[in-house]
Amino acid sequence: MYCPRCGKALPPDARFCGSCGSPVSTAWLPSGSNSPPPPQKVVVVAKEGCFLQTLNWGCQLIGLAVLGIVVLVLYAQYCK
DSSP: OBOTTTOOBOOTTOSBOTTTOOBOOOTTSOTTOSOOOOOOOOOOOOOOSOHHHHSOHHHHHHHHHHHHHHHHHHHHHHHO
16 A cells, blocks of 8 residues: 555555555455555646846846946945
8 A cells, every 4th residue: 555645655554644644445456456556746847038037127127227236326435
């Protein structure tokens, strides 16, 4: 028998998973079945593309304006 939450192998009389602590219920098992197949792994694939492509133009312009102000302030402090 396997834990439905973390997939660790469990003894047949287990009521809780020794690894993650999740309660184990055998009520959902079909009759005559001792153990379900182990859980399948889920693979998440990220979209390809540049981080800047995901931002809209408004955010990019605001960021550029803030950067310009910071540069001007630092330049004014440097020239004193």
